[in-house]
Amino acid sequence: MHAISLSVTAKHTQAVSLGFLALVTGRPDPVLFRRSMGLADDVKVCHLTDDAPTTKAPKLNVWSQISPEEVKSVWDFVHNPSVGLNLTAPENATVTDNYVYFIDTLPVNKTAALPYLDGNNEAPPKFARVVIFEGGREDPVSQEYMVKLPIHEGSQVEKLDYLFNGGSGGTVPFNARYFDGKRSAASEPLLASLMTSIADITIDIFGGAYYGSSDERTNLTSATATPNSFDGTTAYRTVMFRYPGLASYMVPLDFYIILNVAGTDSSLYALKGFVTKSRFFPTVESLRAAYEAGELAQEFPQTRDNTWAYVNHKPEMGVRDLDDRLAPQSLEIGGKRYKFDPAERYVEYMGWSFYMAFTRTLGLMFYDIKYKGERVLYELSMQEAAAQYGGHQPKAAGTVYHDTYYSFGTYSATLVEGYDCPFGSTLLNISFPEGSGTEVHPDALCLFEADPGYPLARHRTGASNDWGFSQLGTVKASSLHVRTVATVGNYDYMFTYAFHVDGSLEVEVRASGYLQSSPYYKDQEKWGPRIYEATQGSLHDHVLTFKADFDIVDTKNSLQVTELIVANQTQPWFEELGIFEQMELNVTNKPTEEMLYWGGNGQTMYSVINPDAKNAWGVPRGYRIVPGRSNIHLSVEHSPFSQKSSTFSKSHLAVTRHHDSEQYANSWQNVNLAKRPQHDFAKFFDGESVDGEDIVVWFNLGMHHFTRSEDVPVTLFSEAVSSILLAPQNFNDRAQEGDLLNRRWIVANSTTGQLSYEDYGVALPTCKVQLEEPVDGLSQWTTV
Ligand SMILES: *[C@@H]1O[C@H](CO)[C@@H](O)[C@H](O)[C@H]1NC(C)=O
Ligand SMILES: *[C@@H]1O[C@H](CO)[C@@H](O)[C@H](O)[C@H]1NC(C)=O
Numbered sequence: 001m002h003a004i005s006l007s008v009t010a011k012h013t014q015a016v017s018l019g020f021l022a023l024v025t026g027r028p029d030p031v032l033f034r035r036s037m038g039l040a041d042d043v044k045v046c047h048l049t050d051d052a053p054t055t056k057a058p059k060l061n062v063w064s065q066i067s068p069e070e071v072k073s074v075w076d077f078v079h080n081p082s083v084g085l086n087l088t089a090p091e092n093a094t095v096t097d098n099y100v101y102f103i104d105t106l107p108v109n110k111t112a113a114l115p116y117l118d119g120n121n122e123a124p125p126k127f128a129r130v131v132i133f134e135g136g137r138e139d140p141v142s143q144e145y146m147v148k149l150p151i152h153e154g155s156q157v158e159k160l161d162y163l164f165n166g167g168s169g170g171t172v173p174f175n176a177r178y179f180d181g182k183r184s185a186a187s188e189p190l191l192a193s194l195m196t197s198i199a200d201i202t203i204d205i206f207g208g209a210y211y212g213s214s215d216e217r218t219n220l221t222s223a224t225a226t227p228n229s230f231d232g233t234t235a236y237r238t239v240m241f242r243y244p245g246l247a248s249y250m251v252p253l254d255f256y257i258i259l260n261v262a263g264t265d266s267s268l269y270a271l272k273g274f275v276t277k278s279r280f281f282p283t284v285e286s287l288r289a290a291y292e293a294g295e296l297a298q299e300f301p302q303t304r305d306n307t308w309a310y311v312n313h314k315p316e317m318g319v320r321d322l323d324d325r326l327a328p329q330s331l332e333i334g335g336k337r338y339k340f341d342p343a344e345r346y347v348e349y350m351g352w353s354f355y356m357a358f359t360r361t362l363g364l365m366f367y368d369i370k371y372k373g374e375r376v377l378y379e380l381s382m383q384e385a386a387a388q389y390g391g392h393q394p395k396a397a398g399t400v401y402h403d404t405y406y407s408f409g410t411y412s413a414t415l416v417e418g419y420d421c422p423f424g425s426t427l428l429n430i431s432f433p434e435g436s437g438t439e440v441h442p443d444a445l446c447l448f449e450a451d452p453g454y455p456l457a458r459h460r461t462g463a464s465n466d467w468g469f470s471q472l473g474t475v476k477a478s479s480l481h482v483r484t485v486a487t488v489g490n491y492d493y494m495f496t497y498a499f500h501v502d503g504s505l506e507v508e509v510r511a512s513g514y515l516q517s518s519p520y521y522k523d524q525e526k527w528g529p530r531i532y533e534a535t536q537g538s539l540h541d542h543v544l545t546f547k548a549d550f551d552i553v554d555t556k557n558s559l560q561v562t563e564l565i566v567a568n569q570t571q572p573w574f575e576e577l578g579i580f581e582q583m584e585l586n587v588t589n590k591p592t593e594e595m596l597y598w599g600g601n602g603q604t605m606y607s608v609i610n611p612d613a614k615n616a617w618g619v620p621r622g623y624r625i626v627p628g629r630s631n632i633h634l635s636v637e638h639s640p641f642s643q644k645s646s647t648f649s650k651s652h653l654a655v656t657r658h659h660d661s662e663q664y665a666n667s668w669q670n671v672n673l674a675k676r677p678q679h680d681f682a683k684f685f686d687g688e689s690v691d692g693e694d695i696v697v698w699f700n701l702g703m704h705h706f707t708r709s710e711d712v713p714v715t716l717f718s719e720a721v722s723s724i725l726l727a728p729q730n731f732n733d734r735a736q737e738g739d740l741l742n743r744r745w746i747v748a749n750s751t752t753g754q755l756s757y758e759d760y761g762v763a764l765p766t767c768k769v770q771l772e773e774p775v776d777g778l779s780q781w782t783t784v
């Protein structure tokens with residue numbers, strides 16, 4: 001809330017006034033609406049900066065994350081020697097020790113939450129999830145545990161197995177576990193010694209060398225690719241090099257080294273080989289021989305300077321006329337129209353209500369989404385942000401990202417008011433466990449109501465007078481947006497959940513940030529165009545998987561498929577036409593769990609319905625799943641890098657039966673287990689009925705990233721966008737607009753022609769708006 005203040009005495013006294021806007025109420029006639037500028041000095045200031053009115057959530061937020069005190073108590077508990085986990089403090093640990101990797105909130109079971117939400121049961125107990133990297137064991141693994149809260153005499157640590165269906169529960173073999181700093185450190189001496197032994201070559205070709213990550217002479221940046229294993233039996237580390245700098249992703253070098261790094265005994269680690277110019281050199285000697293034969297010269301030298309890829313103003317591009325004026329803004333000039341319960345992170349807006357939760361692994365999640373008091377969704381959450389690349393060098397050709405692997409939620413951070421979210425937005429902190437503490441990212445989540453820029457509904461009837469109508473009704477559209485931006489390495493993924501006043505809910509993801517680019521070669525344009533002097537935009541797919549656990553009114557739901565088919569028929573009043581085609585509907589329910597695809601020509605509609613809940617017209621109530629932009633799935637189905645670890649990203653959508661054990665589409669370390677997944681989405685499809693059952697819909701957003709020079713310096717949110725709409729489908733008896741007051745009803749008197757305006761008491765405000773921007777910076781991250 002810091003970027004707007006009501007007066008110069010507010011928080012930021014050095015604030016710069018950004019703009020002034022005034023609207024005057026009135027019934028200007030004959031002009032229907034007119035804005036007038038130039039107000040008297042005593043005109044009041046709009047309530048842009050007021051906090052949202054508060055409300056009290058009907059129930060506790062049982063999905064909320066565990067508190068900083070709970071995190072600390074769990075940390076202390078698992079480190080207690082009597083618990084027997086034999087833990088070393090992470091700052092002192094190496095790969096051969098046992099140490100806590102992270103603590104997070106264990107999701108509450110739906111079967112435990114519903115009796116609390118809908119009945120008189122006690123709130124279910126909370127549990128912490130603890131990931132311990134157990135390198136100190138004979139058979140080193142990553143092991144997940146669950147710990148019931150609060151910690152007390154006799155607290156237990158239990159293996160957390162039920163969330164993973166791959167057969168080994170919460171155990172991940174060392175070779176497949178997250179490639180953390182300890183694993184990098186274990187292979188660093190080998191990397192440094194090999195790269196030092198060829199420093200003369202890299203200096204000659206690239207003007208830089210790598211002597212080790214902390215060696216002062218090092219002036220190349222190294223980056224390790226994922227995955228690092230296929231099944232946990234072996235492990236490799238692919239390192240690519242770039243020029244250092246803040247836009248390092250855009251200045252890649254054509255030099256890669258692959259190390260075999262299986263096990264915790266680093267004395268057994270070995271070189272697999274070097275790659276440059278698409279050639280593989282299994283030894284230093286073979287690389288040196290090619291170098292000495294003059295075969296390694298680069299076709300296009302990379303630019304060491306990378307300021308060209310900064311997201312700042314580039315005066316050399318010139319100036320556009322009138323661009324020195326402030327651009328239009330979406331402002332909540334009538335005051336905030338949503339209520340918020342900060343303690344429970346519970347929101348009410350125009351008939352909607354929902355709870356928000358946040359975890360380290362998945363980030364923002366929504367629970368118990370109701371419209372006018374009836375449940376629509378039990379849960380709506382992002383499950384995975386995957387990406388797979390194409391190319392002919394070890395980085396692009398082998399990269400698969402699962403961003404939950406990097407603890408996706410930890411990357412949500414600072415939003416700039418007025419730019420990332422409109423001026424006057426409610427900015428909320430997010431926090432997540434980090435070590436024994438809880439890290440707080442201020443202003444990482446925003447709520448705002450915005451004008452979508454079109455009326456929700458309008459109609460003009462009768463045209464026999466001077467106005468061209470005898471009645472004109474028009475209704476304002478509006479939606480409450482919840483937004484967060486997660487910057488996971490190179491990319492900024494912007495998630496926006498929009499709750500529209502008509503009862504529909506839109507999920508939208510946009511991507512900006514740096515491409516993971518490759519060194520450019522003329523003969524490699526099948527993986528993307530040249531986008532800068534020595535840089536290629538690497539072809540890749542983004543697939544973001546969401547879980548929509550619909551509960552239309554209650555948990556007995558079906559996935560209804562309405563196909564628009566063309567059938568031959570006859571029309572008795574046109575017997576002479578014989579048999580001919582007409583369209584009709586073919587409505588069926590999916591009998592069993594299935595992975596699904598959008599039909600051709602948009603002729604297939606998927607709706608989640610409650611077969612027993614009927615509207616006034618006897619039609620089953622439901623929500624339709626409307627594809628939006630770029631509803632794609634992963635292109636490559638049979639790659640060893642994503643084979644069985646990424647099944648959730650390989651269809652447009654899917655329907656399964658709800659199980660507490662099928663909480664997640666993916667497990668966060670699955671990216672290193674493509675051939676032997678810890679959690680296998682394919683196993684969800686075991687023929688269970690989804691007709692009149694508690695069902696879950698999984699859907700994918702994303703894009704095939706056809707890279708372009710307009711991805712320089714960063715990919716644009718305007719083009720890199722994917723969305724989906726969940727819209728009422730016979731859920732109500734009529735359109736959800738008749739009860740809205742933000743509308744005009746204009747009637748022309750048939751005799752006199754005089755217009756009468758009905759504004760239902762919602763007049764335009766008479767107030768001035770002052771936008772002020774802080775000049776003293778943004779809030780810093782803290783740990784509590
Ligand atoms: C880490 O090791 C140092 C040196 O042995 C020791 O002083 C320190 O207490 C250890 N840290 C923790 C948290 O155990
Ligand atoms: C405890 O872990 C250390 C490594 O940190 C290991 O050397 C030791 O053998 C372990 N002790 C037991 C009893 O497992």
Ligand SMILES: *[C@@H]1O[C@H](CO)[C@@H](O)[C@H](O)[C@H]1NC(C)=O
Nearest residue numbers: 203207208209217218219304
């Ligand atoms: C990088 O380091 C190498 C030697 O370590 C040196 O020859 C080269 O000039 C350095 N490059 C830059 C740009 O500093």
Ligand SMILES: *[C@@H]1O[C@H](CO)[C@@H](O)[C@H](O)[C@H]1NC(C)=O
Nearest residue numbers: 429440441442779780781782
């Ligand atoms: C948000 O975080 C900031 C900075 O850590 C802190 O000062 C502020 O009190 C937090 N706000 C809330 C509502 O927790």
Ligand SMILES: *[C@@H]1O[C@H](CO)[C@@H](O)[C@H](O)[C@H]1NC(C)=O
Nearest residue numbers: 565566567568569579580581
């Ligand atoms: C309708 O009948 C015509 C003539 O037999 C045939 O060519 C056409 O394919 C039929 N259309 C459908 C949808 O069956």
Ligand SMILES: *[C@@H]1O[C@H](CO)[C@@H](O)[C@H](O)[C@H]1NC(C)=O
Nearest residue numbers: 561563565567586587588589
């Ligand atoms: C209607 O859809 C069902 C399920 O896909 C299918 O079995 C049936 O043949 C379809 N009927 C027509 C007339 O296309």
Ligand SMILES: *[C@@H]1O[C@H](CO)[C@@H](O)[C@H](O)[C@H]1NC(C)=O
Nearest residue numbers: 106108109112127162660661
């Ligand atoms: C959740 O449900 C699963 C499957 O029934 C069960 O194994 C697990 O213990 C439950 N978790 C909690 C925290 O109660």
Ligand SMILES: *[C@@H]1O[C@H](CO)[C@@H](O)[C@H](O)[C@H]1NC(C)=O
Nearest residue numbers: 748749750751752753754756
């Ligand atoms: C139209 O205007 C006339 C003249 O003022 C008035 O008598 C009549 O009641 C008006 N009709 C309506 C429907 O308001």
Ligand SMILES: [Cu+2]
Nearest residue numbers: 511540542705
């Ligand atoms: Cu991309």
